[in-house]
Amino acid sequence: MALTTAPVAQRVRAVLRDRIERGEWPAGMALPSEAALCREFGTSRGPVRRALSGLRADGYVVGGRGRPPVVGRVVPSQSLAEFRSFTEWARAEGKTPGTRTLVLERRAAASSVAGLLELDEGAVVVDLVRVRLLDDVPIMIERASFVPDVGRYLFGIDTDTCSVSAELARHGVPLVSARHTIDAVSANRLDAEALGIAAGAPLLRERRLSKDASGRPLEHAEARYRSEFAAFRVDNRVPGASPIEVRAS
Amino acid sequence: MALTTAPVAQRVRAVLRDRIERGEWPAGMALPSEAALCREFGTSRGPVRRALSGLRADGYVVGGRGRPPVVGRVVPSQSLAEFRSFTEWARAEGKTPGTRTLVLERRAAASSVAGLLELDEGAVVVDLVRVRLLDDVPIMIERASFVPDVGRYLFGIDTDTCSVSAELARHGVPLVSARHTIDAVSANRLDAEALGIAAGAPLLRERRLSKDASGRPLEHAEARYRSEFAAFRVDNRVPGASPIEVRAS
DSSP states (O other), rough: OOOGGGGGHHHHHHHHHHHHHTTOOTTTOOOOHHHHHHHHHHHOOOHHHHHHEEEEEETSOOOOOSSSOOOOOOOOOOOOSSSSOOOHHHHEEEOEEEEEEEEEEEEEOOOOHHTTTTTTTTTTTEEEEEEEEEEEEEEEEEEEEEOHHGGGGGSSSSSTSOHHHHHHHTTOOOOEEEEEEEEEEEEOOOHHHHHSSSOOOOOEEEEEEEEETSSEEEEEEEEEEEEEGGGEEEEEETTTOOOOOOOOO | OOOGGGGGGHHHHHHHHHHHTSSOOOTTTTTTOOOHHHHHOOOHHHHHHHHHHHHHTTEEEETTTTSSOEEEOOEEEEOOOOOOOOOHHHTTTOOOOOEEEEEEEEOOOHHHHHHHOOHHHHHHHEEEEEEETTTEEEEEEEEEEOOOHHHGGGOOOOOTSSSSSHHHTTOOOOOOEEEEEEEEEEEOOOHHHHSSTTTHHHHEEEEEEEEOOTTTTTEEEEEEEEGGOOEEEEEOOOOOOOOOOOOOO
16 A cells, blocks of 8 residues: 555656656657566556556657657646746746737726726726747737736836736735636637637636735736647545545555 | 625625526616615615626626616536536536436547556446536536446436436445546537537536545546536635635725
């Protein structure tokens, strides 16, 4: 039952996944043969095949059926267990985040945004529209509106290179919690242009209401992700289930 | 700071939202005038307008700008804080869940599914494909694969009318935890046919690996939701933030 008795297939899978995630085995690289993997791990074909099958299930390995299996391009998924910024997520994935600011302006809030930010209709907000990149590929367009007493700090920084969340924290107004609403939409003409995709393509949409420590809404944002480059990940349990998971092996 | 001192606008918003959610005010109904709402709640126009603006932001109210505001059709969102079945979610929303089973069969697992379920490649699984309905509207198609020693129980029930999760629990193999991966896809021809929509429409996809109490994977499912009828909801906080939220008012 101890960790060291975990099935061999799981150990092989973990080691290979690690090589792929660290880029030691880059996307497109042909995998070693099953025989070579058996020799390396001192095991039989069964565990090696189960490990490869698991890696294939997670997108780490593609090909097969006659063609030699190769390392796949893994779609990075964001855990929603904690509220993290795009920049923090990108860095945790070992990728380089990038930003192109399209709009930073004061304007009258749309009625729906004013309601969410608990402002009077027509109140002024600070709007920030940015394209976010991972390793130079545009993967998301984000339209954020900030309450004015917080959004004003954005005019003091370069929103292409500085972290907005870090800047707000520096001014004593950190974004502490958020409610995320996640659905799917078709790319409109503006999305398509900003992301370099066809209009009508499916996008993963995250609408987010971010609050300070007292629960006051500071930001409403709508992020639209190219689905082939992003997914969200959530782990949960049935109500009342013990949070401690004991893995029998 | 007590609840009774919550801003008037918030109380008005909560009361009206409750009327809409309970169906007392059905979709399409014209809202009472601002003057009538001011009289009912004994307040001025400011809080009533903020309440309406908030309801509009959440989709509870539509129209306006010259046209009289009416009650909107609210897109139900599922919280991912806990692992709940479609049936439980539908009932919590006050809606009637429905199911049309398309496929229930034993078959060799696809390589990707075998990997996720930690089975040998080519192992037999029990596949269950169902269209799920809310108030008679098809909103989701779900393709699930169960490990054979668990899936066999499905042949003993009517999968249109019985809860699969309840049936598994009855046999001592409850689904206890799950990892959900959420992204967006285009409807393929089969999705479109099952859901009565156009091929290419954006769908909200949830892939789910469900486990028993020991962490053993029992089910892999892929659910594809019509986005105009469903969204997922997650509340989270920055790492290290106090879980207690005190709302200043």
